[in-house]
Amino acid sequence: MAEEVLLLGAWASPFTSRVELALKLKGVQYKYSDEDLNNKSPSLLQYNPIYKKVPVLVHNGKPIVESQVILEYIDETWQGYPLLPKDLYERAIARFWVKFIDDKCWPALQKVFIGEEKGREKAVEEAYEVLKFLEKELKEKRFFGGESIGMVDIAANIIGYWLGACEEATGVELLTREKFPKLSNWIDEFVSNSVIKENLPPRDKLVPFLRHRFGL
């Protein structure tokens, strides 16, 4: 049976982008279907009845949801480029940071950019605390994954690209080179990587989209 890989996503979503990055790094052919999140397709509702969200990866008719779960599935199903390290302890460390990014960074960033003006200063302080941990974890590495992009780098796309777009959309400055030299370097490396660069939504489309989304 010919392999069929379908990805239901939304062009502006960092979570969809993670899955595309992983598929591209692995060299997997897939069909992409863009969802209008204000008018969800019957397919999406059928494949993800519980959350009704993107991304959804459908492999030979079987759906997988939740970007972290999808990334693990991609790594286990297609060989070649490894998203997770081989060493068992290093794998645990990577999983810890992916969880940290989703459980701690994402809400912290949302509070900064979507939260109310009056709470902003506090939200920024909290975001600094969270980003500091990532700055420290980078150490002298080129990527969180070491010499090449790995699962943590992919999950950190919200910082690698979306954070800058949010800063531009709102005028709120968060991740400066003075405060976060290593993360800033990492962002440069991340967006200049050839596979990644080709698969990010265009900035000039994303920024107005976010502005609109934030009600600005």
Added chain:
Amino acid sequence: MAEEVLLFGVWGSPFSRRVEMALKLKGVEYKYMEEDITNKSPALLKYNPIHKKIPVLVHNGKPIAESQVILEYIDETWQGYSLLPKDPYQRAVARFWAKFIDDKCLQPVFKACWGEEKDREKAAEEATELLKFLEEELKEKRFFGGESIGMVDIVASIIAFWLGVFEEASGVKLLTTEKFPKLCNWAHEFVSNGVIKENLPPRDKLIAYFRNRFGGANASK
């Protein structure tokens, strides 16, 4: 070098008990360190500087935090009993449900039992909707893992055991046999399993603890 496995936990915590269940099912020898979370040990703060929480597994001096990350590590490191299925798609489905339980179910369940009086009814409705998904997922299986206990069952131990404790301590009833016949059967099977049974905290002690800690003005009379 002799293998050294150390686990920092709290006797009543479903999160550290999960790790113990996994280690016991795998037959791994470990040393348990009980933490007083009102007075965290220097060791805990050293091993988990970011979250400062239990459980932390320390394997030959290297710490791992976050219970689901620890469970994956245990499954990959020690052979024998499998916590996750072999098939990649089944593994993805299991990871989905483990995440569903922790990300979605825990908060409404807790709020339904221990939240402010005004929030409880709505939280109970939400919890019921979510538990229905789990009821459906069980289908005709003995365990979420199929014929034997797997990662989802271990993560869901919070529903199999701790929820019953919350219900008794708070007077709120969520998991009835009328609404959730399969989940109730599963809960019973789970807590009767030999390995699991030995690794659950004493029920009376736990009920008293929760009543004390969260009961307050909302405690059932």
